[in-house]
Amino acid sequence: MSFTADHGHIHASAHDHDEAPKGKLPVPQDVQEAIRTLIRWSGDDPEREGLLDTPARVARAWKEYCQGYDEDPAQHLARQFEEVGGYNEIVLLKDIPFQSHCEHHMAPITGKASIAYLPRHSVVGISKLARVLHAYARRLQIQERLTAQVAQCIWDNLNPHGVAVVIEAQHGCMTGRGVRTPGVGMVTSRLYGTFLSDPRSRKEVLSLMGY
Numbered sequence: 001m002s003f004t005a006d007h008g009h010i011h012a013s014a015h016d017h018d019e020a021p022k023g024k025l026p027v028p029q030d031v032q033e034a035i036r037t038l039i040r041w042s043g044d045d046p047e048r049e050g051l052l053d054t055p056a057r058v059a060r061a062w063k064e065y066c067q068g069y070d071e072d073p074a075q076h077l078a079r080q081f082e083e084v085g086g087y088n089e090i091v092l093l094k095d096i097p098f099q100s101h102c103e104h105h106m107a108p109i110t111g112k113a114s115i116a117y118l119p120r121h122s123v124v125g126i127s128k129l130a131r132v133l134h135a136y137a138r139r140l141q142i143q144e145r146l147t148a149q150v151a152q153c154i155w156d157n158l159n160p161h162g163v164a165v166v167i168e169a170q171h172g173c174m175t176g177r178g179v180r181t182p183g184v185g186m187v188t189s190r191l192y193g194t195f196l197s198d199p200r201s202r203k204e205v206l207s208l209m210g211y
């Protein structure tokens, strides 16, 4: 058996290629190199076998964690139903689980959100409220801004009598590092319209949410 003079491809190491496995997003070399640098900085060897494919995996995972950047959250509220059958009570989607990442440490924020509104002219499919949440959560965030953005988006696009958003979450940067306080949740809320101005209405929505 003889080889032709086709050198050059034999020594390519596992991370030396641009083309991704079938069906997977290609990851540019500089992105992979950045993650190798971080592995090295953390104290491990990015060339050891178990870590060879890690940079590409991490990069693809981050595209997924941050896929909200490719979405316009308001677009989820575009389809509205005017015929509400005289319904003029609170619409509430309770305890929606979500994951986000804090912009200070890029650590996970894991929690649940309750989103309510008091319809004026129209309603949206209930799952759309969760879509708005995820469109903002899948970005680098702080919990306060996430809460405010979700409330603002519903307030602006649905023009309801009131909006209430309450988010309860744990922060990986607190539970896994720093003061290391697992089990501590942070609660943030943003209220608009009736829920802000009328104490009875506010009490009602918060009690429906379980607060």
Ligand SMILES: [Zn+2]
Residues within 6 Å of the ligand: 102, 103, 104, 105, 106, 107, 171, 173, 174
């Ligand atoms: Zn953080």
